[in-house]
Amino acid sequence: LLFHVQSRICAALIASAIFKKYLYFSPTVDMRDKFQIQALEFETYAGMLIDQ
Structure with a gap:
C-alpha cells in the first residue's frame, strides 16, 4: 500500500x-x-496523500 501512495505522490508532484x-x-x-x-x-492532492 505504501508503495502505491509514494507513486501517486510523485506523479502528482511531477x-x-x-x-x-x-x-x-x-x-x-x-x-x-x-x-x-x-x-x-x-x-x-499530493499533500492530502502525505497526510493520510
Whole structure:
C-alpha cells in the first residue's frame, strides 16, 4: 500500500511541475490561470496523500 501512495505522490508532484512550466510558456492569460489552478490542485492532492 505504501508503495502505491509514494507513486501517486510523485506523479502528482511531477504533474504540478509540468503545469508550472506550461504556465510560463502559455501565450494567453486565460491558459496561464488554468495551468496555475491545475498545478495547485495536484500539489493539494499530493499533500492530502502525505497526510493520510
